[in-house]
Amino acid sequence: MSIEKLLFEKLEGHFVEKVFPKGVKVKVAPQALLKSISHNFELDLHVVEQASYSAGAVPERYIRNLNTFSQVEQAKLFSSKVAMVGLGGLGGHMLESLARAGVGHIVACDGDIFEPSNLNRQFLSSESTLLMKKSAAAVELVKNVNPAVSFEVESQFLEGDQFDKFISGADIVVDCLGGLQHRSQLKDAASRNNIPLVTACVAGWAGIVATVYPGDASPADFFGDNDGLEETLGTPIPAISTAVGIQSAEILKILSGKGAGLAGKALMFDLSGMIFDTVTL
Amino acid sequence: MKIKLICFGHLTVYHSNNDCLEIPDGSVTSDLPVLLGFPAKDVAMYFVGEQRVSADHEILNEDVVKIFPPITGG
Numbered sequence: 001m002s003i004e005k006l007l008f009e010k011l012e013g014h015f016v017e018k019v020f021p022k023g024v025k026v027k028v029a030p031q032a033l034l035k036s037i038s039h040n041f042e043l044d045l046h047v048v049e050q051a052s053y054s055a056g057a058v059p060e061r062y063i064r065n066l067n068t069f070s071q072v073e074q075a076k077l078f079s080s081k082v083a084m085v086g087l088g089g090l091g092g093h094m095l096e097s098l099a100r101a102g103v104g105h106i107v108a109c110d111g112d113i114f115e116p117s118n119l120n121r122q123f124l125s126s127e128s129t130l131l132m133k134k135s136a137a138a139v140e141l142v143k144n145v146n147p148a149v150s151f152e153v154e155s156q157f158l159e160g161d162q163f164d165k166f167i168s169g170a171d172i173v174v175d176c177l178g179g180l181q182h183r184s185q186l187k188d189a190a191s192r193n194n195i196p197l198v199t200a201c202v203a204g205w206a207g208i209v210a211t212v213y214p215g216d217a218s219p220a221d222f223f224g225d226n227d228g229l230e231e232t233l234g235t236p237i238p239a240i241s242t243a244v245g246i247q248s249a250e251i252l253k254i255l256s257g258k259g260a261g262l263a264g265k266a267l268m269f270d271l272s273g274m275i276f277d278t279v280t281l
Numbered sequence: 282m283k284i285k286l287i288c289f290g291h292l293t294v295y296h297s298n299n300d301c302l303e304i305p306d307g308s309v310t311s312d313l314p315v316l317l318g319f320p321a322k323d324v325a326m327y328f329v330g331e332q333r334v335s336a337d338h339e340i341l342n343e344d345v346v347k348i349f350p351p352i353t354g355g
Contacts, residue, residue, distance in 0.1 A: 201355060203354045206350075277287070
């Protein structure tokens with residue numbers, strides 16, 4: 001018996017119907033059922049969730065995503081692939097957000113280790129992960145938060161043409177880099193591969209988020225060779241989590257088919273004065 | 282002439298976003314750092330309204346001008 005047929009038989013008849021406002025009915029696959037099938041047949045939870053979607057049911061863990069995302073949109077998230085560069089301030093929160101949302105395939109890279117100066121903001125850093133590779137902490141996070149995500153990580157800093165191979169097959173590239181050095185290289189690789197890029201930069205209370213389709217301008221295009229002001233202004237957590245919230249909303253809207261809100265634009269914010277402003281680049 | 286100037290990041294040190302700013306007629310965007318007393322390299326982008334403009338864009342009376350610094354942290 002094929003795995004697909006086996007899974008269909010094990011899932012069939014065990015879904016729970018949930019009725020949403022406006023009478024929208026959704027079949028829900030209970031978490032315990034998916035976990036037990038995964039365990040009993042030694043199947044990756046990703047494969048079991050895939051079978052659930054194929055049978056027309058949303059895994060229970062995503063039920064609070066509905067109806068912000070429709071059942072069809074949630075399934076699109078599961079079949080999507082995100083390539084994210086950087087697992088530091090922006091990247092740690094981003095990885096958590098995308099994994100919880102139910103993005104099915106994520107690849108990430110970072111060659112760094114955690115240092116005490118990361119503890120003020122980086123989600124993957126903790127007393128227990130100090131001096132640990134950020135990539136190793138990322139693997140643990142995904143395993144704990146959503147083991148149904150197909151997650152691959154590279155423990156190295158990529159540059160230039162290396163980005164092309166890394167982002168190959170991705171639906172979206174996410175720039176979670178710090179500093180300016182590799183941002184334009186990543187943007188160029190995304191453009192060469194015809195993949196949209198969602199980028200963010202922060203310092204102090206301020207930040208900027210933009211969606212960059214091939215040929216579009218990115219905020220970093222205008223930063224010259226400045227090293228940025230974060231070395232003097234620091235990077236406290238409110239600007240980081242605000243930027244990631246905007247960035248991940250944009251990513252999930254694009255992947256689900258709702259469409260980008262910041263294509264050719266940027267959302268600038270300054271939390272010191274609670275200013276949020278969307279501008280055209 | 283009088284404009285509304287909105288600064289982002291550390292540029293708020295040089296100008297309160299609550300205040301309007303008096304500038305000479307005929308001023309262009311790159312005159313703003315000089316008028317406020319900070320280096321031009323501290324501005325990455327100028328905007329008038331919602332549109333990015335160049336450093337030599339002429340500012341008009343009652344324009345809403347926004348200036349954003351180069352920040353690259355993450």
